[in-house]
Amino acid sequence: MADDFNTYIKRNINLNDEDIQLMHSMALEKKAHRREMLLQPGDVCRHKMFILSGMVRLYRTREDGSEHIMHFATENEWMTEPESLNHGTPTAYYIEALEDTELLLWTKRDFTQLSIAIPQLKTYSENIIAKNLAMTRERVFNTMSATVEERYDDFIRDYPDVFNRIPLHMVASYLGVSLKTLTRVRQAQVKR
Amino acid sequence: MADDFNTYIKRNINLNDEDIQLMHSMALEKKAHRREMLLQPGDVCRHKMFILSGMVRLYRTREDGSEHIMHFATENEWMTEPESLNHGTPTAYYIEALEDTELLLWTKRDFTQLSIAIPQLKTYSENIIAKNLAMTRERVFNTMSATVEERYDDFIRDYPDVFNRIPLHMVASYLGVSLKTLTRVRQAQVKR
DNA sequence: TTAAAACGGGGACAAATGTCCTCTTTTAGC
DNA sequence: GCTAAAAGAGGACATTTGTCCCCGTTTTAA
Incomplete structure (x- = not known):
């Protein structure tokens, strides 16, 4: 260390x-x-x-x-x-x-x-x-x-290591939206 | 000067x-x-x-x-x-x-x-x-x-001198909302 | 090991906000 | 002073987002 x-x-x-x-x-x-x-x-x-x-x-x-x-x-x-x-x-x-x-x-x-x-x-x-x-x-x-989706994608791109180590509701909290909104964005992406 | x-x-x-x-x-x-x-x-x-x-x-x-x-x-x-x-x-x-x-x-x-x-x-x-x-x-x-109204009130309280020298659409731009939304907040306050 | 908590998706509905438009008033700059 | 631009209010409508539920799964901590 x-x-x-x-x-x-x-x-x-x-x-x-x-x-x-x-x-x-x-x-x-x-x-x-x-x-x-x-x-x-x-x-x-x-x-x-x-x-x-x-x-x-x-x-x-x-x-x-x-x-x-x-x-x-x-x-x-x-x-x-x-x-x-x-x-x-x-x-x-x-x-x-x-x-x-x-x-x-x-x-x-x-x-x-x-x-x-x-x-x-x-x-x-x-x-x-x-x-x-x-x-x-x-x-x-x-x-x-920027839209929530853009900010979400940016977050994953800019902090992939953080993203993989925290629960989604903290991603939502960082982005300043409810978990519900984040879920919607993710579902919309899945359907593409 | x-x-x-x-x-x-x-x-x-x-x-x-x-x-x-x-x-x-x-x-x-x-x-x-x-x-x-x-x-x-x-x-x-x-x-x-x-x-x-x-x-x-x-x-x-x-x-x-x-x-x-x-x-x-x-x-x-x-x-x-x-x-x-x-x-x-x-x-x-x-x-x-x-x-x-x-x-x-x-x-x-x-x-x-x-x-x-x-x-x-x-x-x-x-x-x-x-x-x-x-x-x-x-x-x-x-x-x-915070709500838009809270942020608007905060802005006036914290930067009264700036507020009095700029057009409202710049206040909206600083707050991150449309002029329309700011107008609504202001109208709601007038009606009280 | 197991009970409790955390996680996260989804439906129904309401509230907040944006866009596009028009209209009037005010302001800036020659 | 005059003219064009800027400012800002408001209506109609669509979209986004939040809240309040419920539910099943996964993880945590004693």
Whole structure:
């Protein structure tokens, strides 16, 4: 597992072994079992998380209990709730492990420390946020302008690995439609 | 106008006069008339822009010509298309001046230079992106879970100044509904 | 191993929304 | 100031989508 992290970091930020070692040494390793909550509304998000194995989702609920999924993250991806992390304010989100998951955690403080020692890290984390913003804008655009079927097909094309590991009602929740609507789309496709 | 920028910067990043002077000296001043395009699909976005006066919108179109607005920015706000700016790739977006608008522009290169001379600037710009991400996620959540009327009321509450300066069809475009639907919501409210 | 929960398809119906059209008023720009 | 364009309301109709059921199968967790 630790090797996966090293490989990932080398490939994406191009750090030397010492820097990777330093990063790793400041991380907290955590194992979360399926359905474990890593963050809940009212909590303050304290960590940036790197996923070694498994899968998590970021979602919110309405007062009526309906769930709306904002983001999935799998192996070799990052997850945090930047709003809460940056300002130390209570979050509105849940982060839940969808499978048994292994993580590396850094507190904001430690990550800031690391960014001073390893300047590339700052640029790298800014790029991750910018990428997330571009993705989320893309999603807003698609939600506004594309049909449910197009968005469904896009989801399968863009996140095949996620698609194969989650139940359909979560796909519906991510797409922002009811399970019924998704079922209809799927049936229409079967009949072709 | 220049004074507005100084005031804004002092209030938000707390730079000293020399640093502000340095920032300003590396900026390009630009005036755009109403309806002028500052960025079009296929262009590479070359600048971070600060709006001294006026207003711009960021939007995309579908093949059928329909417009979908991602973001508005007014006086003392920033605008750019980070995806294109960061990677030097062609953008899919338009940026259009909705009023006669005065801007300060920095190239990516110059802004990077500035960030080295003024380290707070790096943190500040990361915060702006993070804030944009949080806003956009909030918007996805609202689009998925709130009624059109709720989203309309939210828009007026959150962006009263924008609301009062744009035509209703742009409100509809931002909310992701047809003008017809927005008209219905407004009529229902009048009748109460 | 087994009981409970989760999953997901489908019917019936109602509500929400879009498209296409017309019509009037307001606004922008020469 | 004048003229063309933009703005926006509204009717008629079709389509999409949601909700509330029910049902059978599969998966999960104690």
